Amino acid sequence: xxxxxxxxxxxxxxxxxxxxxxxxxxxxxxxxxxxxxxxxxxxxxxxxxxxxxxxxxxxxxxxxxxxxxxxxxxxxxxxxxxxxxxxxxxxxxxxxxxxxxxxxxxxxxxxxxxxxxxxxxxxxxxxxxxxxxxxxxxxxxxxxxxxxxxxxxxxxxxxxxxxxxxxxxxxxxxxxxxxxxxxxxxxxxxxxxxxxxxxxxxxxxxxxxxxxxxxxxxxxxxxxxxxxxxxxxxxxxxxxxxxxxxxxxxxx
Amino acid sequence: xxxxxxxxxxxxxxxxxxxxxxxxxxxxxxxxxxxxxxxxxxxxxxxxxxxxxxxxxxxxxxxxxxxxxxxxxxxxxxxxxxxxxxxxxxxxxxxxxxxxxxxxxxxxxxxxxxxxxxxxxxxxxxxxxxxxxxxxxxxxxxxxxxxxxxxxxxxxxxxxxxxxxxxxxxxxxxxxxxxxxxxxxxxxxxxxxxxxxxxxxxxxxxxxxxxxxxxxxxxxxxxxxxxxxxxxxxxxxxxxxxxxxxxxxxxxxxxxxx
Numbered sequence: 001x002x003x004x005x006x007x008x009x010x011x012x013x014x015x016x017x018x019x020x021x022x023x024x025x026x027x028x029x030x031x032x033x034x035x036x037x038x039x040x041x042x043x044x045x046x047x048x049x050x051x052x053x054x055x056x057x058x059x060x061x062x063x064x065x066x067x068x069x070x071x072x073x074x075x076x077x078x079x080x081x082x083x084x085x086x087x088x089x090x091x092x093x094x095x096x097x098x099x100x101x102x103x104x105x106x107x108x109x110x111x112x113x114x115x116x117x118x119x120x121x122x123x124x125x126x127x128x129x130x131x132x133x134x135x136x137x138x139x140x141x142x143x144x145x146x147x148x149x150x151x152x153x154x155x156x157x158x159x160x161x162x163x164x165x166x167x168x169x170x171x172x173x174x175x176x177x178x179x180x181x182x183x184x185x186x187x188x189x190x191x192x193x194x195x196x197x198x199x200x201x202x203x204x205x206x207x208x209x210x211x212x213x214x215x216x217x218x219x220x221x222x223x224x225x226x227x228x229x230x231x232x233x234x235x236x237x238x239x240x241x242x243x244x245x246x247x248x249x250x251x252x
Numbered sequence: 253x254x255x256x257x258x259x260x261x262x263x264x265x266x267x268x269x270x271x272x273x274x275x276x277x278x279x280x281x282x283x284x285x286x287x288x289x290x291x292x293x294x295x296x297x298x299x300x301x302x303x304x305x306x307x308x309x310x311x312x313x314x315x316x317x318x319x320x321x322x323x324x325x326x327x328x329x330x331x332x333x334x335x336x337x338x339x340x341x342x343x344x345x346x347x348x349x350x351x352x353x354x355x356x357x358x359x360x361x362x363x364x365x366x367x368x369x370x371x372x373x374x375x376x377x378x379x380x381x382x383x384x385x386x387x388x389x390x391x392x393x394x395x396x397x398x399x400x401x402x403x404x405x406x407x408x409x410x411x412x413x414x415x416x417x418x419x420x421x422x423x424x425x426x427x428x429x430x431x432x433x434x435x436x437x438x439x440x441x442x443x444x445x446x447x448x449x450x451x452x453x454x455x456x457x458x459x460x461x462x463x464x465x466x467x468x469x470x471x472x473x474x475x476x477x478x479x480x481x482x483x484x485x486x487x488x489x490x491x492x493x494x495x496x497x498x499x500x501x502x503x504x505x506x507x508x509x510x
Contacts, residue, residue, distance in 0.1 A: 116354055116356060116359075117352040117353065117354065117356040118356050118357070118358055120313075120318050120352065120356065121350075121352055121356035121358075123316075123317075123318060123338070123345075124316050124318065124345055124348075124349075124350045125345070125369060125370050125373060126342050126345055126346055126370075126373050127369075127373060128338075
């Protein structure tokens, strides 16, 4: 039955994730692989995440400023951009881009390792695939997604400023002041916490899909698409939960 | 249950190195192994033959703990390995090696790093590692290829690197999963001769899964034929050719080039 199979998959995923945490707790994570992974996931996604943030920032400012000008409040646009980028748009879009670029890459890479028996070879030679392949990728993502998000936030706010150049009469200092002025410490913390959990979600989904691939190239392709879909859905669910938590924390 | 620590070397050398008793394995509705019995003595060379997809590779995977038998007893180096955990498999796997069908080289590592991998697991000194890697690559005819990447190599060369990686830790037992499949006759012969040499020089026990009759005759002292999930025939090539099950005779007839 569909539901019993889905439950079995969820259970399997839980078991898999527990294995990853056990690997981390044991300190069995391969450092060499971790450093290499951090370089890869950080550098490879930098361009696409920032490009995305750049255009979103501009479009948002144009749209919001247009709305605000009806109330003569277009000078408030920077405040809105600052808060919305840091709280929501930065983390969520950075995570979605990351899922597409790195998440699918991880699933495809691990999937093809399974198909070519490299994972079996690791086990036969006494190495633990969780230590060697999975955990380093999870840790790298948990560390890199917040960093990427922070950069994306800055790029988004900056590109928003570029958009105001021609529409609103703003000085850069004024813009930045307003943008940062509305941000509280809780906002920055929530952005960081969200990004961390997004990195965790995407990497767990990606490594799970990759490692559970069946012996066919068709299966590897299916694993990459499923990583994107489930990864993004997971990010949105986690986003909702964390937003609720932080709203409760700020007493609003 | 569990591993007999401090195993007596004398008793172990008289016991079969590998033993399967009544092993059953199925994948969903498909029964792959239906009561397999096998005994392999130390220092011998066995070829497991049979049609494609009959479960020959499954036997090798059960022998290394990559798969677990549904029923039956699995004994490796005199130890009951039927229900071991990954951790408990470690000391047994250290004494064995496996050559996978496509080589299964790690594509993110160079040839040298691939061959050195099993030694790094055993915390051997870097100088000693470099020396042994050089020796093993030389033995398989690939001297000086340490810096190259697996993707640059041909299928036959990749097999040979994988072979070097398998023997680098001097295992007592080596399992070969279709070592010559997909290779031209000349390369197949070379690989088969290397496998024979490894058995002769290092005293390793070899179990070779194959459907290549020529390599099997180069490598193995005795053969078994797997069909319908069981061993239908065993013995020397001549005995097998005269064997009664039609399935077995047809297999051998088909393999003869006239």
